[in-house]
Amino acid sequence: xxxxxxxxxxxxxxxxxxxxxxxxxxxxxxxxxxxxxxxxxxxxxxxxxxxxxxxxxxxxxxxxxxxxxxxxxxxxxxxxxxxxxxxxxxxxxxxxxxxxxxxxxxxxxxxxxxxxxxxxxxxxxxxxxxxxxxxxxxxxxxxxxxxxxxxxxxxxxxxxxxxxxxxxxxxxxxxxxxxxxxxxxxxxxxxxxxxxxxxxxxxxxxxxxxxxxxxxxxxxxxxxxxxxxxxxxxxxxxxxxxxxxxxxxxxxxxxxxxxxxxxxxxxxxxxxxxxxxxxxxxxxxxxxxxxxxxxxxxxxxxxxxxxxxxxxxxxxxxxxxxxxxxxxxxxxxxxxxxxxxxxxxxxxxxxxxxxxxxxxxxxxxxxxxxxxxxxxxxxxxxxxxxxxxxxxxxxxxxxxxxxxxxxxxxxxxxxxxxxxxxxxxxxxxxxxxxxxxxxxxxxxxxxxxxxxxxxxxxxxxxxxxxxxxxxxxxxxxxxxxxxxxxxxxxxxxxxxxxxxxxxxxxxxxxxxxxxxxxxxxxxxxxxxxxxxxxxxxxxxxxxxxxxxxxxxxxxxxxxxxxxxxxxxxxxxxxxxxxxxxxxxxxxxxxxxxxxxxxxxxxxxxxxxxxxxxxxxxxxxxxxxxxxxxxxxxxxxxxxxxxxxxxxxxxxxxxxxxxxxxxxxxxxxxxxxxxxxx
Numbered sequence: 001x002x003x004x005x006x007x008x009x010x011x012x013x014x015x016x017x018x019x020x021x022x023x024x025x026x027x028x029x030x031x032x033x034x035x036x037x038x039x040x041x042x043x044x045x046x047x048x049x050x051x052x053x054x055x056x057x058x059x060x061x062x063x064x065x066x067x068x069x070x071x072x073x074x075x076x077x078x079x080x081x082x083x084x085x086x087x088x089x090x091x092x093x094x095x096x097x098x099x100x101x102x103x104x105x106x107x108x109x110x111x112x113x114x115x116x117x118x119x120x121x122x123x124x125x126x127x128x129x130x131x132x133x134x135x136x137x138x139x140x141x142x143x144x145x146x147x148x149x150x151x152x153x154x155x156x157x158x159x160x161x162x163x164x165x166x167x168x169x170x171x172x173x174x175x176x177x178x179x180x181x182x183x184x185x186x187x188x189x190x191x192x193x194x195x196x197x198x199x200x201x202x203x204x205x206x207x208x209x210x211x212x213x214x215x216x217x218x219x220x221x222x223x224x225x226x227x228x229x230x231x232x233x234x235x236x237x238x239x240x241x242x243x244x245x246x247x248x249x250x251x252x253x254x255x256x257x258x259x260x261x262x263x264x265x266x267x268x269x270x271x272x273x274x275x276x277x278x279x280x281x282x283x284x285x286x287x288x289x290x291x292x293x294x295x296x297x298x299x300x301x302x303x304x305x306x307x308x309x310x311x312x313x314x315x316x317x318x319x320x321x322x323x324x325x326x327x328x329x330x331x332x333x334x335x336x337x338x339x340x341x342x343x344x345x346x347x348x349x350x351x352x353x354x355x356x357x358x359x360x361x362x363x364x365x366x367x368x369x370x371x372x373x374x375x376x377x378x379x380x381x382x383x384x385x386x387x388x389x390x391x392x393x394x395x396x397x398x399x400x401x402x403x404x405x406x407x408x409x410x411x412x413x414x415x416x417x418x419x420x421x422x423x424x425x426x427x428x429x430x431x432x433x434x435x436x437x438x439x440x441x442x443x444x445x446x447x448x449x450x451x452x453x454x455x456x457x458x459x460x461x462x463x464x465x466x467x468x469x470x471x472x473x474x475x476x477x478x479x480x481x482x483x484x485x486x487x488x489x490x491x492x493x494x495x496x497x498x499x500x501x502x503x504x505x506x507x508x509x510x511x512x513x514x515x516x517x518x519x520x521x522x523x524x525x526x527x528x529x530x531x532x533x534x535x536x537x538x539x540x541x542x543x544x545x546x547x548x549x550x551x552x553x554x555x556x557x558x559x560x561x562x563x564x565x566x567x568x569x570x571x572x573x574x575x576x577x578x579x580x581x582x583x584x585x586x587x588x589x590x591x592x593x594x595x596x597x598x599x600x601x602x603x604x605x606x607x608x609x610x611x612x613x614x615x616x617x618x619x620x621x622x623x624x625x626x627x628x629x630x631x632x633x634x635x636x637x638x639x640x641x642x643x644x645x646x647x648x649x650x651x652x653x654x655x656x657x658x659x660x661x662x663x664x665x666x667x668x669x670x671x672x673x674x675x676x677x
Contacts, residue, residue, distance in 0.1 A: 010064040012514045017067050019345045019511050022352035023504075024071045028078025029360045030500065032086075033180075036669025044083055051076030082360040085184070086672050091136040093182075093675060094166050094189035100127045102140060102193070103159040103200060106152055107213070113566075115248050116141040119152060119197070120187075126164070135188020138164060144194030154213035155203030162193030166675055169648045171570045172540050173667045174496055183673035184361045212314050216240040219315065226461055227468045234471045235464070237263045239448060241316035250475060256482035258411070258418075258429025259436055262474060265316045266371060268437070270325035272445040273312055274305040274333065280449075281305070302336040308449075309333070321367045327354050328375065345383070345511070348375055366421040369503070370414040377413035378406060380510045407433040416502060420494050420531075423573040427488065432481040436474045443470035492576035494531040496667075502527035536575050538659070539602060539652030542567045544641045545626040548604040550652075555579065557587035559604035559624075567649075600659065602652075605629070622652075646676050 032039075039047075051073045058069035104121025112118050120139045140162050142149065152158065167182035167190055182190070203214070220240050224232040233246030243251075243263065254260045261268065281301035286292050306329075313326040328351040332342040341347070352372055355362055362368040382405075385392070392401035411430050419425050426432070444467050451463025481487060501523040508520030540549040540556075547564040549556045549571050556575050558568055561582045568581040577584075605611045605625040617623055617636035629640040639650060648664025665676055 007062075007064045009514055009516055010067070013067065013512070014063075016511065016513050017070075019349045020067075020071065021074060022349050022356060023507055023511070024074035025078035025081070025353065025356050026363055028075035028080075029082045029356060029363050030078075031075070032079045032082035032360075033364060036667075036671075038671050039083060044080060047076050047079055051080075078356070078360070081357060085360050089184055089186055090672060091186050092133050092188050093673075094135055094138075094164055095133075095675060096166075098126060098129070098164040098189070098191075100161060101159060102126060102138065102162050102164065102191075103157070104138065106154060106156050106158055107137070109152055109154075109217075109244065110242070111244055112141050114141075116143060116192075117146070117244075118142070119158070121158070123157075136186045138189040138191070139187055140164070140190075141192040142197065143192050146196060149197040150199045152197065153203055154217055156199055157201040158197050159200050160193045160197045161195045162191050164189040164191035169543060169674070170664050170668070171542065171567045172537070172574065172649050173651045173662050173664050174493075175570065175574065175649075175664075177668065177673075179675070180361070180364075180668075180671070180673045184359075216242060216315060220244065223464065226464045227471075230475055231468045231472050234263070234475060235448075235467060238265065238269060238444070238471075239315065241265050241322060250478070253475070253478040253482040255422075255424070256426060256488045257432040257478040257480075258426035259432050259474065259478045259481075261370075262436065262440060264367070265312070265322040266325050266367070268440070269445070270309055270312065270322070270329045272441045273449070274309050274329050276441075276445055276449060277308040278302065278305040278333075299337055302333045306330060306333045321371070323358075324351075324355050324362065324368060324371060327351050328371075343379055343382075345376070345379055348372065348379055366417060369417045369421075369499070373413040373417055373503075373506075374410040376507075376510060377409050381405065381409050403434060403438055407437060413506075417499065419491050420499050423490055423493060423576060424578075425489050425491060426481075427486055428481045428484055432477055435477045439470050439473050443467070444474075490573070490576045490578050492534060492536055493574040494527075495534050498527045498531045498534075501530070535654075537651035537653050539622075540571055541624050541639050541644070541650040541652070543644055543649045543664070545604075545624050545639055545644055546606075547571075548602060548624050549584070550602060551575075552587050554587050556584055558584040559588055560606060561585040563606075648676075 054069050054076070055073040058066045058073070061069055102121070102124070103126075104124040106119055107122050108120035110118050110120075118139055118141045120137060122137045124134050124136070124138050126134050140160070150156075150158070167179050167187060169179045170177050182188075217240075220236045220242050223235050223239065224245055226232070227235050230246050230250040233243070233250070236245055237243050246263070251260070251263075254263060278301045281304045282297050285295065285297040285300065309326055309329050313322055316322045328348070331347050331351045331354070335342045335344075335347055355368065384390075392398045392405070407430055411433065415425065415429075447463045447466035447470065449463075451460040451467060454460045454463055505520040505523035505525075505527065508523075509517050512520065536551060536556075538551050542548070542564055546560075547567050548559040549568075551557075555577050556572055558571075558581060560568075565581060568584065572579060572581075572584060600620050600622065602622040603614075603617070603624065605614050605623065605627075608627055611625045611627040611629055614623070614625070614629065615632055617632055617634035617638075619635045621634070621636040623629065623632070623636050623638045625638070625640040627640065628642050629638055632638070644650070646665070648668075650664075651662045653660045653662060665674070668674055670676065
């Protein structure tokens with residue numbers, strides 16, 4: 001009886017199976033990144049053969065169970081896609097700390113979280129480092145007095161003297177893995193310089209790959225000349241993708257009000273642009289009756305919108321988020337050209353398959369997750385309303401209702417993902433988006449297009465002026481909402497399985513046909529329950545021993561008021577706290593008062609003098625040092641750079657017999673992008 005019901009439920013999915021393809025691919029990709037070892041060639045060949053065998057054997061399965069075999073084969077394909085991509089981008093990674101001359105070709109300019117200008121270089125030359133060991137790309141932040149530095153231009157060959165080190169691992173076990181992120185960006189070293197940057201050679205003609213970069217920089221300078229301040233910085237961000245000119249204060253307001261997504265050139269911007277161009281072309285053709293009767297206006301408008309999207313992709317620098325948005329829009333416009341429904345779950349699935357095939361690592365990023373979560377939820381809700389003929393009210397109210405529903409659904413779909421990655425919830429984000437998104441669509445984007453069309457006549461200033469007014473409104477909304485009482489709260493980070501469980505449950509509710517939809521509520525509820533029960537580590541030890549943090553009744557206590565600021569900020573955010581490092585340091589004197597089970601003390605030795613003066617310890621002590629510790633008598637547990645280079649950051653957790661120590665290496669294992677000594 002049960003088998004009959006299962007068979008009937010599986011047969012009910014016919015005609016709706018394609019939408020599960022990216023889900024199955026994602027399971028395989030996720031499995032590749034989750035394992036703690038790097039599969040060898042034999043294992044990869046075995047997985048490929050197993051996938052093919054399963055696919056061939058599926059021909060002899062019944063129609064009901066055949067899709068299950070195909071799902072396994074797709075998961076195997078996802079695993080192989082991720083493995084191929086990881087090996088394809090492989091490049092040298094600096095294996096030590098380097099100080100000396102750094103020379104290379106400038107290929108990107110951006111700003112760090114601390115607002116320092118950063119230069120990304122390729123064709124790198126390092127003193128006394130062979131070409132085989134020199135990273136493909138390096139990124140250096142400019143600190144100190146840079147008034148004597150050259151004005152960096154795309155394609156220019158530059159040099160400076162600075163510090164480089166390998167990309168750092170997660171700041172705690174289970175945290176964001178910058179090593180992995182850098183590996184897929186072919187970034188083999190990061191560092192900084194306090195020395196002026198000098199030009200070695202100007203950008204030469206014939207470097208076609210940098211031509212678009214030059215256009216971006218020229219466009220950015222032109223926009224900033226017309227729109228100074230944060231408004232100009234915002235305009236540059238939404239047109240060329242460069243965030244060089246917007247202040248940290250404005251950025252923080254946009255984040256607190258849940259409007260930061262308007263800065264990234266994503267599906268919203270690409271959709272608004274192509275929608276406006278499509279409508280403009282179609283209306284223009286309709287205004288010429290002889291032409292409208294003789295040409296397929298809808299298809300011509302779709303081609304024009306696709307050309308506009310391609311230009312926007314190039315102008316924005318083709319970053320991952322914009323590339324993903326372009327693929328989604330291209331799929332929709334291609335569907336129009338083929339007389340298919342442009343917006344459907346099938347279109348979303350095709351876009352996801354293309355993105356995952358090109359960049360499997362995108363699955364792990366908040367951009368991919370939030371973008372497809374919002375798109376899938378919106379298509380599902382509006383599709384449900386269409387199929388069940390749910391009206392949005394009278395004609396005059398429909399645009400308002402559409403904005404309300406879109407903002408609400410997208411906000412609900414992305415809120416858990418944003419909270420998991422950024423540890424923050426914007427309580428008035430819906431209000432801010434309702435006041436801002438319509439302005440982006442009806443003022444900012446049309447004004448930008450009109451400015452581009454008027455540029456050949458020298459009249460682009462009119463379009464930029466209108467665009468600036470719209471962006472000024474959005475910035476003011478962000479500032480107002482961000483400063484409302486209780487505008488934002490903070491949550492601790494979830495466990496490793498929370499987001500996958502939540503996502504699979506939500507996808508089951510959307511994609512499954514029949515009464516079995518409600519089964520998806522089980523993993524969603526379990527995920528939220530697991531998140532609520534997640535306990536933060538009692539203690540944390542930073543990579544290289546630069547910082548120690550222990551949990552107190554008041555919150556995380558940190559061993560230093562300054563230094564290792566990035567680590568401190570991440571620890572506190574993951575705890576769900578929004579306090580500065582100095583506040584957390586003020587708690588440190590009480591850190592040893594029974595905060596660890598059994599009152600086990602933890603000692604942090606910072607600096608050569610402190611390390612040199614430490615000669616004896618007791619059996620119960622946990623000693624952390626940021627320099628090599630030697631000649632110490634006593635049976636204490638020591639974490640110094642020599643040991644931490646083999647483990648990464650360490651979390652101290654409650655265990656059955658007292659304390660349990662979990663390192664980054666315990667979680668990530670030995671992968672292509674790790675560099676344990």
